Amino acid sequence: MSDLLEMMLDQTDRLFGDHVDRQLLVEVEQGGWPSGLWAQVEAFGLPDALIVPAQDGGLSFAEAGALFASLGRHVVPLPVGETMLARMMLARAGVEAPVGPIALAAGGDQAFAAQGVGHVLVQRDGRWALEVQSGAALGSIARVPYAVAQGGKAIATHPIPDGLPDLLTLGAMLRASQMAGAVARVLEMAVDYANTRQQFGRPIGRFQAVQQLLARLAAEAAAGQAASDMAWSALDAGTLDHAGAIAKIRAGEAARIAATIGHQVHGAIGVTDEHMLHYVTRRLWTWRLEYGSERAWATRLGEAARREGDLWSFLTTRCGAAALEQLA
Amino acid sequence: MSFAFPPTALPAKAEQLRAEVRAFLAEWGAGWTLLDRAHSWTRFDRDFSRAVGARGWIGMTWPTRYGGQARSSLERYVVLEEMLAAGAPVGAHWFGDRQSGPLLLRSGTEKQRVALLPRIVTGELAFCIGLSEPDSGSDLASLRTRATREGSGWRLDGTKVWTTNAHRSDYMIALVRTSPTGEGAPRQAGLTQFLIDLTLPGISIKPIADLTGEAHFNEVHFDGTIVDETMMIGREGEGWAQANAELAYERSGPDRYLSSFPVLQPALDRLGEDAERHDDDLGRLVARYATLRGMSVSTAGMLERGLEPLQEAALIKDLGVDLEQETPAMLADMLDIGPALPGDGGLEDALAFLTQTAPSFSLRGGTREIMRGMTARGLGLR
Numbered sequence: 242m243s244d245l246l247e248m249m250l251d252q253t254d255r256l257f258g259d260h261v262d263r264q265l266l267v268e269v270e271q272g273g274w275p276s277g278l279w280a281q282v283e284a285f286g287l288p289d290a291l292i293v294p295a296q297d298g299g300l301s302f303a304e305a306g307a308l309f310a311s312l313g314r315h316v317v318p319l320p321v322g323e324t325m326l327a328r329m330m331l332a333r334a335g336v337e338a339p340v341g342p343i344a345l346a347a348g349g350d351q352a353f354a355a356q357g358v359g360h361v362l363v364q365r366d367g368r369w370a371l372e373v374q375s376g377a378a379l380g381s382i383a384r385v386p387y388a389v390a391q392g393g394k395a396i397a398t399h400p401i402p403d404g405l406p407d408l409l410t411l412g413a414m415l416r417a418s419q420m421a422g423a424v425a426r427v428l429e430m431a432v433d434y435a436n437t438r439q440q441f442g443r444p445i446g447r448f449q450a451v452q453q454l455l456a457r458l459a460a461e462a463a464a465g466q467a468a469s470d471m472a473w474s475a476l477d478a479g480t481l482d483h484a485g486a487i488a489k490i491r492a493g494e495a496a497r498i499a500a501t502i503g504h505q506v507h508g509a510i511g512v513t514d515e516h517m518l519h520y521v522t523r524r525l526w527t528w529r530l531e532y533g534s535e536r537a538w539a540t541r542l543g544e545a546a547r548r549e550g551d552l553w554s555f556l557t558t559r560c561g562a563a564a565l566e567q568l569a
Numbered sequence: 570m571s572f573a574f575p576p577t578a579l580p581a582k583a584e585q586l587r588a589e590v591r592a593f594l595a596e597w598g599a600g601w602t603l604l605d606r607a608h609s610w611t612r613f614d615r616d617f618s619r620a621v622g623a624r625g626w627i628g629m630t631w632p633t634r635y636g637g638q639a640r641s642s643l644e645r646y647v648v649l650e651e652m653l654a655a656g657a658p659v660g661a662h663w664f665g666d667r668q669s670g671p672l673l674l675r676s677g678t679e680k681q682r683v684a685l686l687p688r689i690v691t692g693e694l695a696f697c698i699g700l701s702e703p704d705s706g707s708d709l710a711s712l713r714t715r716a717t718r719e720g721s722g723w724r725l726d727g728t729k730v731w732t733t734n735a736h737r738s739d740y741m742i743a744l745v746r747t748s749p750t751g752e753g754a755p756r757q758a759g760l761t762q763f764l765i766d767l768t769l770p771g772i773s774i775k776p777i778a779d780l781t782g783e784a785h786f787n788e789v790h791f792d793g794t795i796v797d798e799t800m801m802i803g804r805e806g807e808g809w810a811q812a813n814a815e816l817a818y819e820r821s822g823p824d825r826y827l828s829s830f831p832v833l834q835p836a837l838d839r840l841g842e843d844a845e846r847h848d849d850d851l852g853r854l855v856a857r858y859a860t861l862r863g864m865s866v867s868t869a870g871m872l873e874r875g876l877e878p879l880q881e882a883a884l885i886k887d888l889g890v891d892l893e894q895e896t897p898a899m900l901a902d903m904l905d906i907g908p909a910l911p912g913d914g915g916l917e918d919a920l921a922f923l924t925q926t927a928p929s930f931s932l933r934g935g936t937r938e939i940m941r942g943m944t945a946r947g948l949g950l951r
C-alpha cells in the first residue's frame with residue numbers, strides 16, 4: 242500500500258471513528274440523515290474514488306476494499322460504498338451521475354433507502370438502470386429503512402460492461418468487506434470487555450473458556466477479511482470469477498459466528514439498548530441477508546464447482562487466487 | 570489486534586511448475602488407490618521420495634551449495650499443494666523438507682548441513698520429530714528425556730512417544746533436557762536439540778498400532794545411547810526456541826487443511842446426478858477451502874519475506890483442521906453409504922480411513938486448544 246493511500250485511509254478511518262458514535266446511529270435509526278457526515282465524505286472525494294486516477298486520490302478495487310472494511314468497522318450508516326460503485330458504473334457508460342448518494346439494488350430489488358438517498362442503481366437483467374428512489378420504506382434489523390425499487394422510469398440504463406461483475410456481485414463483495422470490518426470491531430470490543438469485566442475476582446479474559454471463544458472469533462475475523470480482500474484483488478486483475486461468491490459466503494459465516502461469540506462474551510450488558518455492541522451485530526445480521534444469502538451464493542458456487550468436474554482445478558483457477566498468479 | 574493475511578500472488582513461473590508436478594503425479598499415481606491417497610503424508614515410499622528429489626522438489630528453497638535450488642517459498646508452495654491434493658505418498662521426505670532441513674539451515678553447524686542437507690534433497694534421508702513423551706504432550710516443556718555429558722559426547726536416557734515414522738527413519742531430531750529443572754531457571758531454559766542417528770546402539774523403536782489397525786507412530790527408548798557432541802543442534806539450552814520456530818513451518822503449510830481433500834472429487838463423481846442436491850453444501854465447502862488456500866499462500870509469502878508467522882500458522886491450523894475434520898463425515902452423509910467396506914481401497918475404504926484418522930488432525934502438531942491458546946496470547950489475553 243502506498244504512503245499516500247495509507248494516509249488517506251488513516252484519515253477516513255479517523256473521520257468515521259470520530260463521527261459515527263452511538264448518538265449518530267440512534268439519529269439515523271430514528272429516520273435522520275447525517276448530512277454533515279455525508280458532506281465530509283464528499284469533501285474527501287470518496288464518491289469518485291473509483292473513477293479518478295491514482296495520483297488524484299483514486300483507488301484500485303483492492304484499496305477500495307480496505308476502505309469498505311473501515312466503513313464496516315465503524316458501521317457508517319451511509320451508502321458510501323454503494324455510491325462509489327454506482328458512480329463507477331455510470332462513469333464507465335459515460336453517464337453523468339446525479340448529485341448525492343446512490344443506493345444499489347439487486348437481489349429482490351431491495352435497497353438501503355435512508356431519507357437522503359435520492360437515487361438507486363438497479364440490476365435489470367444484464368443491465369443497470371438508474372432510477373429515482375421511490376419505494377415505500379420498510380424496517381430492517383439494522384433499523385434503517387429499506388425500499389423495494391419500483392421499476393419507475395429509468396433516468397439512464399446500460400449493459401453491465403465486460404470485465405465488471407453485475408450489481409448483485411458487487412453488492413455482495415461490498416457487504417463482505419463491511420462484514421469483515423465489523424467482525425474485527427466485534428473482536429476488538431469483546432477483547433476489551435474480557436480484559437476489563439471482572440468475575441470470580443479476575444478479568445473474564447483470564448478464563449480459558451472465554452479465551453477459546455475469542456480465539457475462534459479472531460480466526461473467523463481473519464478468514465472473512467482474507468476472503469474479501471482476495472475478491473477485490475482478483476477483480477483488479479480482471480479474473481474475479483467466483484471469488485466474489487466466496488467472499489460473501491465466508492464473510493457471512495464469519496459474521497454469524499462473530500455476532501454469537503461477541504454477545505456471549507459481553508453477557509447481559511451487550512444486549513441492552515444502551516450498549517454499542519448491537520449497533521454492530523444488528524448490521525452484521527442485516528448485511529448477511531443483503532445481495533444474496535450465503536446459501537444462495539453457495540448453491541451457485543457449488544453448481545459451478547460440480548460442473549467443472551475437477552475440484553482441485555476449480556480451486557486453483559476459478560476462485561480468485563489464480564488471478565493473482567498472473568499479476569506476478 | 571487482528572491477524573492479517575494479505576492476498577499474495579504466486580509467481581507466474583509457478584504455473585509452469587504446477588503443470589510439471591501434475592504430469593509427474595499423473596504418471597506415479599496411476600496405481601494409487603483412493604485409500605492410498607487418503608494416507609497422503611502419512612504414506613512412506615522411499616522410491617517416490619527419491620523420484621521427487623531427482624526432480625529437485627525437495628529442499629527447493631535451500632541454497633545451491635547444499636543441493637537446493639534457491640527457489641522461492643511460493644514455488645515450493647505449489648509443489649506441496651499439488652502433492653497433497655493428489656494424496657501423494659510424501660511421508661519419507663516430508664519432515665526433512667518441512668522441518669528438519671530448515672532447522673539445520675537456521676541452527677545447524679556447517680558440518681551438519683554439508684553432511685545431511687544434500688542427502689535430504691535427493692530423498693535419501695528420512696527424519697522424524699522427537700518432541701512428545703509419555704508424560705509430556707501439550708506441556709512439552711515438562712519433558713524428561715535426559716542428555717548428560719559423557720566424554721566428548723552426550724548420553725541419552727528416556728522415552729519419546731507418538732514419533733511418526735521413527736521405525737522407518739534415518740534420523741530423529743529430539744528435544745531433550747540438558748540441565749535439570751528446579752534450579753530457579755525456567756523449565757524451557759534447560760532444553761537442547763540433538764540430531765540422533767537411529768542406528769546407534771541403545772535405541773529401541775516400537776511401533777504403536779492406532780485405531781485404524783495401522784502403525785505410523787512409535788515409542789522410542791533411549792537407554793544410555795551415546796551421541797557425539799557434534800550432533801547438538803544450535804546451542805545448549807536453546808532447543809525450546811528452535812523447536813518453536815520449527816513448528817511454525819509445520820503448522821502453516823497446506824498439510825493443515827488438505828488431509829481429506831483427495832476424496833472430495835471422487836465422492837462427487839460417485840454422487841453423479843445426485844450431486845446436484847448438495848450444491849449448497851459443496852459451495853460452502855469450496856468457499857472454506859478457497860479461503861484457507863488464500864491464507865495459506867499468504868503465509869508462504871510471509872516466510873518468503875523472512876517473517877516468522879507463528880501466530881498466523883496457529884490460526885490457520887485451527888481453521889484448517891476443522892475443515893479437514895468435517896469433510897469426511899459430510900461426504901459420507903451425502904453419499905448415504907452404509908457401513909460395509911468392500912476392502913478394494915476405493916471410496917468407502919478411504920472415507921472409513923479418514924473418519925478414523927480425523928480425530929488426530931486436531932492433535933498432531935499441537936492440539937486445537939493449544940493453538941487457540943496461542944491466538945489468545947496474540948490477542949493480549951494472557
Ligand SMILES: Cc1cc2nc3c(=O)[nH]c(=O)nc-3n(C[C@H](O)[C@H](O)[C@H](O)COP(=O)(O)OP(=O)(O)OC[C@H]3O[C@@H](n4cnc5c(N)ncnc54)[C@H](O)[C@@H]3O)c2cc1C
Pocket residue numbers: 449697698699700701702705706707708730731732733734786929932933934935936937938939942
Ligand atoms: C497422528 C499423530 C502423530 C503424531 N506425531 C508426532 C511426532 O511425530 N512427534 C511428536 O513429538 N509428537 C507427535 N504427536 C504427538 C502430538 O504432538 C501430541 O499428541 C500433542 O502435542 C498433544 O499431546 P497429548 O497427546 O499428550 O495430549 P495432552 O497434552 O494430554 O492433551 C489432552 C487434551 O487436553 C487438552 N489440554 C492439555 N493441556 C491443555 C491446556 N493447557 N489448556 C487447554 N487444554 C489442554 C488438549 O488440548 C487435549 O484436548 C503425534 C500425535 C498424533 C495424534
